Amino acid sequence: MRRSAEVTKAAILAAARERFATDGYEKxxxxxxxxxxxxxxxxxxxxxxxxxRLFAAAAEFDLDLPDLNAIPRDQVGTALVRxxxxxxxxxxxxxxxxxxxxxxxxxxxxTRVVFAAQLAPLIIHLVGDPxxxxxxxxxxASQMLGMALCRYILRFPPAVAMSDDEVIAWMSPTIxxxxxxxxxxxx
Amino acid sequence: MRRSAEVTKAAILAAARERFATDGYEKxxxxxxxxxxxxxxxxxxxxxxxxxRLFAAAAEFDLDLPDLNAIPRDQVGTALVRxxxxxxxxxxxxxxxxxxxxxxxxxxxxTRVVFAAQLAPLIIHLVGDPxxxxxxxxxxASQMLGMALCRYILRFPPAVAMSDDEVIAWMSPTIxxxxxxxxxxxx
DNA sequence: TCCCGAAGTCAACAGGTGTTGGCCTACACT
DNA sequence: AGTGTAGGCCAACACCTGTTGACTTCGGGA
Numbered sequence: 001m002r003r004s005a006e007v008t009k010a011a012i013l014a015a016a017r018e019r020f021a022t023d024g025y026e027k028x029x030x031x032x033x034x035x036x037x038x039x040x041x042x043x044x045x046x047x048x049x050x051x052x053r054l055f056a057a058a059a060e061f062d063l064d065l066p067d068l069n070a071i072p073r074d075q076v077g078t079a080l081v082r083x084x085x086x087x088x089x090x091x092x093x094x095x096x097x098x099x100x101x102x103x104x105x106x107x108x109x110x111t112r113v114v115f116a117a118q119l120a121p122l123i124i125h126l127v128g129d130p131x132x133x134x135x136x137x138x139x140x141a142s143q144m145l146g147m148a149l150c151r152y153i154l155r156f157p158p159a160v161a162m163s164d165d166e167v168i169a170w171m172s173p174t175i176x177x178x179x180x181x182x183x184x185x186x187x
Numbered sequence: 188m189r190r191s192a193e194v195t196k197a198a199i200l201a202a203a204r205e206r207f208a209t210d211g212y213e214k215x216x217x218x219x220x221x222x223x224x225x226x227x228x229x230x231x232x233x234x235x236x237x238x239x240r241l242f243a244a245a246a247e248f249d250l251d252l253p254d255l256n257a258i259p260r261d262q263v264g265t266a267l268v269r270x271x272x273x274x275x276x277x278x279x280x281x282x283x284x285x286x287x288x289x290x291x292x293x294x295x296x297x298t299r300v301v302f303a304a305q306l307a308p309l310i311i312h313l314v315g316d317p318x319x320x321x322x323x324x325x326x327x328a329s330q331m332l333g334m335a336l337c338r339y340i341l342r343f344p345p346a347v348a349m350s351d352d353e354v355i356a357w358m359s360p361t362i363x364x365x366x367x368x369x370x371x372x373x374x
Numbered sequence: 375t376c377c378c379g380a381a382g383t384c385a386a387c388a389g390g391t392g393t394t395g396g397c398c399t400a401c402a403c404t
Numbered sequence: 405a406g407t408g409t410a411g412g413c414c415a416a417c418a419c420c421t422g423t424t425g426a427c428t429t430c431g432g433g434a
Contacts, residue, residue, distance in 0.1 A: 002400065002411060024290035026213045030392065040413050045393060101341055102289045103211035108341050115343065134345035138337055139357055142346065146333015150325055154288055154295050156302065158321035159329065165373030170326055173371070174361045184360070186352030189381060189430060217422065227383055232423060 009047050011037040016058040021092035025055065025104040052106065059100070059110050061093040063118045068179075069125050076126065077176025081168050084144050088152065098145065098153055115141045126179055139178040143171060196234050198224040203245040208279035212242065212291040239293065246287070246297050248280040250305045255366075256312055263313065264363025268355050271331050275339065285332065285340055302328045313366055326365040330358060 003011075015036035019028035030051055034041040048054040064087060071079050088094050097114065100107035120137040124130045147167065150159040162170075190198075202223035206215035217238055221228040235241040251274060258266050275281050284301065287294035307324040311317050334354065337346040349357075 005411070008411075024211075024213075026211075027290060029390085031390085039411095041392085042394075042414085043412065046411090051392065099289055102286055102336075103214060111341055112343055135349060135353075138343045138345035138349070141343065142333040142337045143330055143361070144333070145336055146329040146331070149289075149332055149336065150329045154298055156299055156325045156328065158325035162322060162325070163373065166322075169371035169373040170365070173364065174330070177360065178357070184356035186350065186356040192381075195381080216420085218420085226381095228422085229384085229424080230382065233381090238422065 005047070008037070008039060008043065012039065012044055012047060012054075013058060016054055017092045017096060020055065020058055020100055021095040022099070024102075025100040025107060030054070055100070055104075055106070056110075059093075059096055059107065061114075063087065063114060065118055065122055068122050073126070073180060074176070076179055077174070078168060078172040080140070080179070081144075081171045081175055084148075085164055085167065088148055094148060095152060098148060123179060132183060136178050140175055143174055143178070147171065192234070195224070195226060195230065199226065199231055199234060199241075200245060203241055204279045204283060207242065207245055207287055208282040209286070211289075212287040212294060217241070242287070242291075242293065243297075246280075246283055246294065248301075250274065250301060252305055252309055255309050260313070260367060261363070263366055264361070265355060265359040267327070267362055267366070268331075268358045271335075272351050272354065275335055281335060282339060285335060310366060319370060323365050327362055330361055330365070334358060 012033065015033045016028070019033050019036065022028075023032075030044050031041050033054075034044050037044075044054060048057060064083075066079060066083055068076050068079070097107065097111045101111040102108075115137060116134070119141060120133050123133045123136050123140075127133060127136060147159070150156045151162075151167075199220065202220045203215070206220050206223065209215075210219075217231050218228050220241075221231050224231075231241060235244060251270075253266060253270055255263050255266070284294065284298045288298040289295075302324060303321070306328060307320050310323050310327075311320045314320060314323060334346070337343045338349075338354075
């Protein structure tokens with residue numbers, strides 16, 4: 001039986017997301033993705049052109065960050081940590097960025113853009129000096145991505161063993177400080 | 188002119204470290220490594236057996252962590268952040284772990300072992316309850332690796348732009364808290 | 375001086391990769 | 405019922421990968 005082009009395209013995209021998320025860019029082969037989607041590899045090329053463009057389509061997504069201004073200022077850290085944990089477990093999107101961004105420049109660029117375009121703007125309204133927003137966003141990203149790396153990618157046993165609530169309890173003060181804490185002076 | 192076996196082996200190892208650090212496991216080809224070392228690919232096999240064993244040899248290293256007991260308790264965070272920054276920039280070792288550990292299971296295992304064996308023991312003497320050491324080590328690792336990821340691998344512009352002293356100033360309180368702070372209770 | 379082992383090269387293998395173009399075939403429309 | 409077309413398959417391409425085994429050549433000890 002046949003499928004419509006749309007359905008097949010969606011199946012390919014879903015298979016591609018899963019492969020990129022678990023294997024990284026180079027180990028996720030077009031042949032494997034095609035097999036997962038029950039289709040011939042050549043169809044992947046027909047619908048997406050080449051591997052780079054398939055990846056671009058698979059890596060398109062939103063962080064869906066909550067509006068930090070609608071949250072009491074002192075609970076912004078907790079809210080953000082909780083959101084990232086949910087977001088991470090909801091689908092493969094963040095896993096794709098992390099697994100591919102480390103070895104593929106285009107993927108790294110995508111990761112930079114996602115965080116710069118979606119995280120930094122939210123922070124601007126939290127801090128007095130807008131010039132500090134990118135730095136604070138980078139600090140937040142470093143802790144969020146770092147924990148995701150240890151927990152979901154490298155699978156450090158203690159990081160895996162922690163409950164979501166424990167992770168939130170430990171990380172919230174850190175993130176809260178990066179978001180709203182006073183800027184420390186280096187000396 | 189000829190080289191001794193030791194010299195050639197060292198040249199291969201140096202080339203391998205550089206390639207693994209910048210390209211990751213799968214993109215670092217034996218052929219490229221051999222070319223860098225001015226040798227035929229078959230020599231790599233002769234000296235190291237296969238790619239897995241070459242990687243194992245290239246990824247062997249120490250974190251060289253300072254003795255945290257010789258440092259005033261309230262400066263332990265700063266000392267550790269500063270050390271990691273130095274260690275990161277000293278050679279390719281940490282970059283190898285991060286670049287390869289994300290897509291290669293053997294490399295991930297190596298990373299787990301390095302942090303579990305070298306970081307956790309240092310922390311035991313810092314906290315009253317030894318059972319907390321692995322969790323605290325994982326938290327420290329998450330922030331350290333996360334910043335390294337953003338700064339050296341993904342190259343987030345704001346993370347790259349920060350001076351070492353700024354990074355230390357921002358991260359020290361976080362690490363200090365993970366090391367010696369009271370355990371928060373999740374609810 | 376001879377010669378043997380170590381250092382190094384060369385060519386090939388079997389398998390995997392992205393990518394291409396030609397071919398088939400089911401099915402909605404006239 | 406006939407047919408054009410969109411969905412799909414197959415076989416091949418050029419190239420790259422880890423790995424192997426046979427071959428050459430240098431250099432130090434007898």
